[in-house]
Amino acid sequence: MRELPNEFAAARGLAVCHVCGLASPVSAGQCPRCRAGIHLRNRESLQRTWAFTIASVLLYFPANLLPILRVESIAGPQSSTIISGVIQFWHEEDYPVAIIIFVASVMIPILKIIAIVCLCLAAGAGWRPRGMTRLYRVTEFVGRWSMVDVFVVAILVGVVQLGSTISIHPGAGAVSFAAVVVLTMFAAMSFDPRLIWDAAAARAQPAHQD
Amino acid sequence: MAEDVAFDPAQPRPIVRPARRLSPIWIIPIVAALLGAWLAWQYYAARGPAITVSFETADGIVAGKTPVMCRSVTVGTVENVGLTGDLKGVVVTMQMTNEATRLLTNDTQIWVVRPRYGAGGISGLSTLVSGSYIELAPGASQAPRRDFVGLEQPPVTPGGVPGLRVTLFTDEAGGIAPGTAITYKGLSAGRIETRVFHPDNGKVEFGAFISAEYAPLVRANTKFWNVSGLDVQVGANGLQLRTGTLESLLMGGITFGQPSGAGSGPPAADGATFALYGSLEETTKFSMRSSVPYLLLFTGGVRGLSDGAPVEFRGVRIGTVNGVSFRYLSNDPERRVPVLIQVDPSFITNLPSENTEAAENFVADAVRNGMRASLKTGNLLTGQLYVDLDFQKDAPPATVAELEGYRLIPTTSGGLGELQDKATALLDKLAGLPLDETVRNASATLESVKAMTENLSKTAAGFSEDSPVYRQLSATLRELDETLRSVRALADTLEQKPNSLIFGKGKSTPTPTPVPGRRGRRE
Numbered sequence: 001m002r003e004l005p006n007e008f009a010a011a012r013g014l015a016v017c018h019v020c021g022l023a024s025p026v027s028a029g030q031c032p033r034c035r036a037g038i039h040l041r042n043r044e045s046l047q048r049t050w051a052f053t054i055a056s057v058l059l060y061f062p063a064n065l066l067p068i069l070r071v072e073s074i075a076g077p078q079s080s081t082i083i084s085g086v087i088q089f090w091h092e093e094d095y096p097v098a099i100i101i102f103v104a105s106v107m108i109p110i111l112k113i114i115a116i117v118c119l120c121l122a123a124g125a126g127w128r129p130r131g132m133t134r135l136y137r138v139t140e141f142v143g144r145w146s147m148v149d150v151f152v153v154a155i156l157v158g159v160v161q162l163g164s165t166i167s168i169h170p171g172a173g174a175v176s177f178a179a180v181v182v183l184t185m186f187a188a189m190s191f192d193p194r195l196i197w198d199a200a201a202a203r204a205q206p207a208h209q210d
Numbered sequence: 211m212a213e214d215v216a217f218d219p220a221q222p223r224p225i226v227r228p229a230r231r232l233s234p235i236w237i238i239p240i241v242a243a244l245l246g247a248w249l250a251w252q253y254y255a256a257r258g259p260a261i262t263v264s265f266e267t268a269d270g271i272v273a274g275k276t277p278v279m280c281r282s283v284t285v286g287t288v289e290n291v292g293l294t295g296d297l298k299g300v301v302v303t304m305q306m307t308n309e310a311t312r313l314l315t316n317d318t319q320i321w322v323v324r325p326r327y328g329a330g331g332i333s334g335l336s337t338l339v340s341g342s343y344i345e346l347a348p349g350a351s352q353a354p355r356r357d358f359v360g361l362e363q364p365p366v367t368p369g370g371v372p373g374l375r376v377t378l379f380t381d382e383a384g385g386i387a388p389g390t391a392i393t394y395k396g397l398s399a400g401r402i403e404t405r406v407f408h409p410d411n412g413k414v415e416f417g418a419f420i421s422a423e424y425a426p427l428v429r430a431n432t433k434f435w436n437v438s439g440l441d442v443q444v445g446a447n448g449l450q451l452r453t454g455t456l457e458s459l460l461m462g463g464i465t466f467g468q469p470s471g472a473g474s475g476p477p478a479a480d481g482a483t484f485a486l487y488g489s490l491e492e493t494t495k496f497s498m499r500s501s502v503p504y505l506l507l508f509t510g511g512v513r514g515l516s517d518g519a520p521v522e523f524r525g526v527r528i529g530t531v532n533g534v535s536f537r538y539l540s541n542d543p544e545r546r547v548p549v550l551i552q553v554d555p556s557f558i559t560n561l562p563s564e565n566t567e568a569a570e571n572f573v574a575d576a577v578r579n580g581m582r583a584s585l586k587t588g589n590l591l592t593g594q595l596y597v598d599l600d601f602q603k604d605a606p607p608a609t610v611a612e613l614e615g616y617r618l619i620p621t622t623s624g625g626l627g628e629l630q631d632k633a634t635a636l637l638d639k640l641a642g643l644p645l646d647e648t649v650r651n652a653s654a655t656l657e658s659v660k661a662m663t664e665n666l667s668k669t670a671a672g673f674s675e676d677s678p679v680y681r682q683l684s685a686t687l688r689e690l691d692e693t694l695r696s697v698r699a700l701a702d703t704l705e706q707k708p709n710s711l712i713f714g715k716g717k718s719t720p721t722p723t724p725v726p727g728r729r730g731r732r733e
Contacts, residue, residue, distance in 0.1 A: 048233060052235070052238060054242075058242040066253060172249050172252075176245075176246070
């Protein structure tokens with residue numbers, strides 16, 4: 001493919017409709033079948049990805065610093081952040097639970113953000129298209145699993161409401177954390193992987209012509 | 211058609227338009243940044259100042275968990291618990307909420323609420339389940355403060371409760387401790403809050419709180435006394451047993467009242483100082499403050515006069531003997547005995563006892579009018595003396611003189627006192643005589659005399675004229691008389707005619723008998 005860049009559909013002025021998948025001329029402006037707008041690449045893909053990524057980075061701090069859960073029991077109120085929960089489980093020697101929470105709630109969001117940043121940079125520079133493609137697929141797949149924490153909080157808040165004995169309330173951290181996860185998913189979705197190959201092709205072409 | 215278009219090399223290549231313009235998607239990171247900033251602001255705005263409180267022990271305080279409460283509203287959380295630099299206590303750092311800033315003033319009281327059993331009853335039971343928490347009682351001051359010294363015991367009365375705070379001092383704590391109830395006519399009127407011992411003057415000082423309702427009853431001349439426990443008195447009326455409430459029986463109690471007869475003085479000010487008497491009786495006997503000292507110089511001995519002996523004016527107590535020692539006046543050439551007395555103004559006037567002038571004038575007037583001090587025996591059995599002040603009829607004019615910083619009340623020569631001493635000595639001697647034995651012996655002697663007299667009279671009765679013995683005796687005597695007469699005749703005959711014993715009686719023999727019966731009767 002790299003040797004035959006002219007055989008790209010784009011080289012022929014064709015683009016695939018994002019909605020129904022019909023390949024049609026870009027110059028037509030909209031899909032002749034479903035009337036959706038057609039573009040060669042996702043619109044403003046990199047800008048959108050960067051914007052979502054930066055937003056998620058900004059919210060990552062309150063997500064980890066603010067309490068995600070507030071437990072009010074007879075023994076007094078107690079609020080805990082994600083990290084304090086991990087530390088507590090670790091001290092109670094529930095190592096598997098601590099590791100799961102740490103991986104799902106701390107590591108994965110960070111790695112996802114790093115991965116998206118890498119993809120954005122690669123789309124500009126055209127690094128190793130094959131590896132970057134795999135990274136993209138993993139990123140998109142893993143996104144939804146980061147919501148484990150949010151689900152746990154939602155279930156606890158709904159179930160554990162025993163009045164003055166014990167009751168659980170979500171903290172500001174939970175909202176921030178959910179926002180981080182959603183924003184990283186948006187970022188991964190708005191990223192157009194074809195940019196990687198475009199950049200790779202653009203980098204390879206001058207070398208080929210020379 | 212599409213294929214034609216697709217494969218027509220003449221068709222222009224699609225315009226690849228790099229999106230140079232700013233996408234509206236950037237609103238999302240801006241919103242996120244605003245959201246994050248708002249959350250951070252909210253978090254830090256709710257944080258008030260951090261304060262440090264030192265305690266003796268951090269028992270029950272958990273860093274990051276123990277709440278700080280004010281009237282059961284959480285106003286902060288313990289952030290850190292550490293030892294003080296000298297390792298003699300703990301320093302608890304608390305992160306207060308923003309709204310608690312106003313509570314942190316100079317006289318704010320902070321203590322740890324734990325389950326406690328004390329004078330005020332059982333408290334802090336809820337902390338058995340919830341764990342200890344730190345209670346904060348705001349003060350009235352406005353000056354902000356961040357470093358506090360925590361109370362080890364909760365304050366007896368919460369700060370801000372209206373009432374009167376007075377100081378009581380006494381020589382002996384006598385079981386009175388913070389929390390001891392102060393009652394008025396059996397009703398709870400306040401509590402003892404603090405107890406401090408002053409080593410310099412040996413007094414125990416109590417901080418007392420009187421609730422606002424009873425505060426007007428505390429006057430400048432009010433007396434406080436201890437009603438702790440049992441009061442047993444054995445007197446002429448028999449055995450008297452007096453107790454206060456059960457609480458005062460167990461934990462001691464204090465009550466107060468006006469001295470009988472005295473009117474109500476001006477209301478006591480906040481922080482006024484009062485003496486705490488050991489009992490109701492003591493309030494009339496001792497005064498502990500602003501008495502007026504006078505020196506008395508006695509020429510005679512003062513044996514039997516001890517410290518604390520009463521000083522009476524015409525039989526009414528007005529003071530106390532404070533000391534008998536030559537050190538008050540060591541250079542007196544006459545070696546009179548100095549006796550220091552304290553005259554208590556509160557026994558003389560109704561004014562507050564700080565005002566001694568009235569009492570001084572009273573004494574000065576009395577001395578001008580002939581008042582003299584003398585020693586009198588208060589108790590004949592123990593020989594205890596007291597100082598009596600009374601007007602002497604023929605007293606020379608005198609005034610209250612000053613001598614070496616002491617005011618002198620002139621004394622009488624002690625004639626009455628000496629007389630009494632002599633009388634006492636006489637009585638002592640009388641008491642020393644073996645009267646009992648003497649009387650016993652005398653009565654025994656009288657008994658025997660009586661017995662003898664009876665015997666005599668019985669004997670005499672046996673010899674009366676009517677008795678047969680008497681008649682027999684007189685008959686016998688008559689016979690004896692006749693016999694003797696005949697014997698004399700015989701003797702006369704024999705004298706004149708000794709031979710008649712052989713030759714018989716002759717004729718014409720005269721018989722002269724000068725006193726014939728006397729010899730016989732003498733028999």
